[in-house]
Amino acid sequence: MTSQLEAGAQAPAAAAHRQRAARHRPPANGPAGRLKMRLLQAATVVGFLALWELFARTPTAAKADMPGALESLGRLGELLLTGKYWAALGSTTGSWAVALTASIVMGVPAGLAIGRSRKVFDSTKWSIDFLRTIPSVAFIPLALLLMGRTQAMVIVVAVIPAVWPLVIQAIYAGQQADPMLGRVARSFRLTLADRIRYVLAPDVLAFIWPGLRLATTAALLVTVSAELIGGSRGIGSEIMNAQIYNRSATLYAWVLTACFLGLLINAVLAVLQRKLLWWHPSLRGKQR
Template sequence: MAALRLRGFRAAPGFLVVAGVLVAWELGSRTGLLPGSVFPSMVTTLGALAGLFQDPAFWTSFLQTIASWAIGVLIAAVAGVPIGMLLGRVTFLYNSSRLLIDFMRTIPSVAVIPLITLMFGATMEMKIILVVYGAFWPIMIQTAYGVRDTDRVLVDTARSYGLTGLRTARFVLAPSALPYLVTGMRISAVVGLLLAISSEILGSAPGIGLDMALAQTGGALTLTYAYVVFIGLLGVCVDFGLNKVSRAVLYWHPSVREETA
């Protein structure tokens, strides 16, 4: 109970700030400080958001966005983890591929939307490929960093006990790289969500991003703001869930144990 009260006390300032912003938004729209042609009131925006929740078409678009995001991040993880472990383990491969990796990962993922759209059209496949492209690099690079940061004594000890390469990777390299991998997954998940929605807005792929763009094009200002609020809430939920998952996975890590204590 004491821990719950402490967490509630820590979260109280954040809720107060959010409540203050919402009140200021509503007061600004009612007093004319925020022009109605640009800023709809908070009450009408939340009403439009509630209306979206009752629309089956909205949930269909939402599932299309979430599906492309989840599939893309999963494919990026399946490809990025083994490649990252290989690059981290083999110094020659790591050094020889750094220039190419640095070049590829510095290309803004949004910049390749027109190219991927030309190749695959405004489809789910286009979104998934874009998410994979953006989410792959943080996972792969963080995994490689984690493997390279492994204590050499542990590797030498595993070798002295006759562990094979696969068993060394499983029992020595993977646990050592896990904190780095979790960080890479959190970055990739957020980047992937941004890219999924961006591809819907810029590439006209099906999803909530396309619905928001259509509402904006049609002059439905309140509905557009409702989509913006929902996308922001979705990002908060994703970050909160990833934080919980990372704490559960890294329960043994000193940083998590100290925070819990």
């Protein structure tokens, strides 16, 4: 009995000690936590490059004429000094940017209009579910026949997979919109610009942002694929040319270029997300 009483008396003290330790413990998402995460990410990249270099020295890779990581990165450094490299990178980036912008302009208003009307949603649900399951690369031969090996062909094909995530998320935004916010805005006699900036945009952006992340990745993937299959100028056509002329190191250098471009775009989106959605609970917890 005495030991139980002593344990009960010591329990509040132990709980208070744990609380003090938790207050003084550095947060996982603080400067030390972020530094640790960056070091782990860098170590992962270095480990991947080391495995790539080791595998390139095996007999299997030698038969396939697979270059190592050092050789591919060295060839990438050589390409960085040429105007041809930046012209191809600019062409791919331009096609991707135009396709993504067109997808936003078309997909977001259409999705909001569908989500606001129950009848329109019921009448279009089956068509949307059917059309968005069609692989976008299946449209490349048709686009080649209609538009030829042009940048317009690449843009049109890249819009197809990018528009559907935006439409779907905009539909959810239209369905989940709180009508009370509109009434409050009207009661305060806000202007149309203020309603869009302070009421509609924050409410809609939280739903649309995941669709934008998916649309960004899909547009970039299909842009490179359309250039590779269709032969339009860009990273994809350079990959195809390197494969045709059996320039393995050049091929992997262009593949790394596409990877780095995707990482750069994702980093920019992450920064924009912290700036535009700073008020969201999921981000407020990370900023403490």
